Amino acid sequence: xxxxxxxxxxxxxxxxxxxxxxxxxxxxxxxxxxxxxxxxxxxxxxxxxxxxxxxxxxxxxxxxxxxxxxxxxxxxxxxxxxxxxxxxxxxxxxxxxxxxxxxxxxxxxxxxxxxxxxxxxxxxxxxxxxxxxxxxx
Amino acid sequence: xxxxxxxxxxxxxxxxxxxxxxxxxxxxxxxxxxxxxxxxxxxxxxxxxxxxxxxxxxxxxxxxxxxxxxxxxxxxxxxxxxxxxxxxxxxxxxxxxxxxxxxxxxxxxxxxxxxxxxxxxxxxxxxxxxxxxxxxxxxxxxxxxxxxxxxxxxxxxxxxxxxxxxxxxxxxxxxxxxxxxxxx
Numbered sequence: 188x189x190x191x192x193x194x195x196x197x198x199x200x201x202x203x204x205x206x207x208x209x210x211x212x213x214x215x216x217x218x219x220x221x222x223x224x225x226x227x228x229x230x231x232x233x234x235x236x237x238x239x240x241x242x243x244x245x246x247x248x249x250x251x252x253x254x255x256x257x258x259x260x261x262x263x264x265x266x267x268x269x270x271x272x273x274x275x276x277x278x279x280x281x282x283x284x285x286x287x288x289x290x291x292x293x294x295x296x297x298x299x300x301x302x303x304x305x306x307x308x309x310x311x312x313x314x315x316x317x318x319x320x321x322x323x324x
Numbered sequence: 325x326x327x328x329x330x331x332x333x334x335x336x337x338x339x340x341x342x343x344x345x346x347x348x349x350x351x352x353x354x355x356x357x358x359x360x361x362x363x364x365x366x367x368x369x370x371x372x373x374x375x376x377x378x379x380x381x382x383x384x385x386x387x388x389x390x391x392x393x394x395x396x397x398x399x400x401x402x403x404x405x406x407x408x409x410x411x412x413x414x415x416x417x418x419x420x421x422x423x424x425x426x427x428x429x430x431x432x433x434x435x436x437x438x439x440x441x442x443x444x445x446x447x448x449x450x451x452x453x454x455x456x457x458x459x460x461x462x463x464x465x466x467x468x469x470x471x472x473x474x475x476x477x478x479x480x481x482x483x484x485x486x487x488x489x490x491x492x493x494x495x496x497x498x499x500x501x502x503x504x505x506x507x508x
Contacts, residue, residue, distance in 0.1 A: 197393015205401035207337030219498030222414040232338020237477025262482040272464025273489015279456025281497035288357035295395030307454020315462040316376030
């Protein structure tokens with residue numbers, strides 16, 4: 188089963204984010220008020236783990252599952268899109284306490300009113316697609 | 325089972341999130357959840373009218389499968405691994421929220437004030453938050469997973485700008501706008 192491994196990775200992701208409460212509105216509020224180290228610890232450890240892994244991949248020129256050399260693309264250079272897009276995203280993140288991954292997780296966890304947020308997020312993505320060419324990047 | 329049902333320590337979770345990202349790289353993919361929102365748009369066939377959604381989203385089906393797995397993971401975690409000690413946040417935070425009329429967690433992941441039988445005003449707030457998340461993440465080219473985790477661990481300057489933007493927006497919302505929104 189080609190897709191099974193993606194289901195399993197997704198299940199791991201969903202369980203970890205739920206059990207460490209990174210999907211919790213409360214934890215996001217607490218983070219933005221600097222009243223706990225918890226969220227900073229999660230994000231920091233994830234970055235440190237990724238950093239070490241990516242360095243090993245690059246230095247040892249490791250191959251992926253299909254035997255292809257692993258290539259990690261650089262992000263496009265730019266300013267406006269990262270600052271403005273980032274700030275808009277941050278406003279939404281702190282308002283509803285969830286980023287895109289947790290939206291899927293929370294709906295699975297039975298919080299059906301998160302569907303309003305997911306619907307909004309799909310609509311927001313659609314709006315971006317419509318006005319993209321008119322925006323500075 | 326108790327060690328699984330209590331709140332997972334940040335170091336273990338952070339490590340596992342890093343592993344999730346590295347596994348996807350090993351599969352020849354990248355870790356980024358907000359791309360799924362673009363795929364969901366494209367699935368409606370809107371690509372015929374808006375060029376941004378006219379792309380090979382079927383090649384991104386694997387990512388929708390990850391999101392589906394995350395959905396299952398959330399179900400498993402709350403159904404089989406719940407504990408009333410969960411979400412024990414800073415007592416000071418609880419006091420501060422009570423002043424805005426937001427209920428204390430007591431083991432719940434989400435406040436009833438927003439997510440339990442929301443009023444039309446609160447539904448508007450939830451949709452507005454979603455629009456900001458969807459528009460912002462696509463404009464910035466990624467969200468917490470794509471920029472904060474994938475981008476920063478690959479030392480990408482654009483991701484650092486985006487993540488600083490996330491925090492500027494988040495701080496403004498948490499400190500200045502939330503009190504206005506919830507005491508309105």
